[in-house]
Amino acid sequence: MARVSIGLTVNGQAVSAEVEPRVTLADFLRDELGLTGTKLGCEHGVCGACTVLVDGAAVRSCLMLAVQAEGADVLTIEGLSHNGLHPVQEAFWEHHGLQCGFCTPGMVLTAYAFLQERPDPSDEEIREALAGNLCRCTGYQNIVAAVRAAAGKLAAAS
């Protein structure tokens, strides 16, 4: 199929490419740009591992085609922090909010987007916000604790 030209911003860098229409944003980020921090679990929108931010909103990059990202501003886990760990990442580390780490980039970016909207959430709201992200290791308790701690860190920093 004819390739389509796209231009977008990824982690603050302008990117232009010719892509096959069927290439998902997740595969484009991983295979074309080498940004393999974005993980692919289920590839049909159930697990949340591939979550990235598009124009500031958390989205499933497996449920978006690269051609749909024309003109968009994309943030992946690689772009979250340029100088050490982001406070959300720090909180996951300190509270043991991960074991194997496969779901973590999606968890961190989902939490990051959620905390921007709701800086002081209840535990129930944290659980609802993370309900679309699956973790098969932790049992979620420490992930909820990490997001709660991240909210405190972000509030203290602002």
Add this chain to the structure above:
Amino acid sequence: MKPPPFGYTRPRSLDEALATLSTHGPDARPLAGGQSLIPLLNLRLARPSLLVDLAFIPGLADVQAENGTVVLGAMVRQRAVERDALIAQRVPLLAEATRLVGHPPIRNRGTVGGSLAHADPSAEYPAIALALDAELVVRSASGERVVPARDFFVDLFTTALAPGELLTAVRIPVPPPGTGWAIQEIARRHGDFALAGAAVLLRKTGDGTCEHAAIALFGVATRPLRVTAAEHALTGQPLTAESIREAAALAVEAIDEPLSDVHGSAAYRQRMAEVVARRALEEANRRAGT
């Protein structure tokens, strides 16, 4: 888990999109937010030859109020519905239902028109459109027609849309002040598809007599259903715990073609239809003013 090859076009006007859909017929599929279509492509359950991306067409993502009606463009994102002050005030049932659609990352991309046109029997929006007596605005290269929600949802993932036709907007009559409303569903996790759900609108007089009842079920049959037998049974009767229980029991009889799958058997969904119908009627009754 990778989509089969397809072409892609990015029309900049509605006329251009309609001309493309008309030329390519059923091989072309409109792409709205992609939250249902892209999983089907990834799983290779859909094999269109061309995707027509609607996201770059101006004017399809507006929310407008006119003459007692709220009009939502087909490309209004679900997240925008959730945050819209006008919708929260005039059609709170729609605002509440939206919070049950998938998860925030799904709603950030998913659209009103995409959900309605996909017609998943377990989805909230088709049932809401039925309960609210919404009208769907359908355009094609040869003109426009308006389809009442009750004629739009035909079967499993099947609507009244013909090849070359595009759902461009939904018109929702604003319920009169005092209308009680509720949506109740049973799902494995928050954001999962409902195993049984009910959306209800109720109006009552000063002495508690039911003036109007609309009851729509989802997740239980091949398409969303209005439970007209229960609506008729309630109308003109006092709204009591007893009359609500009897009406909810009629919900089961409306289920002509029950859904049954690994997530929930037909028997389970039928039992739960009565439960969600009763809960939604009770909640709508509490909210209804006189």
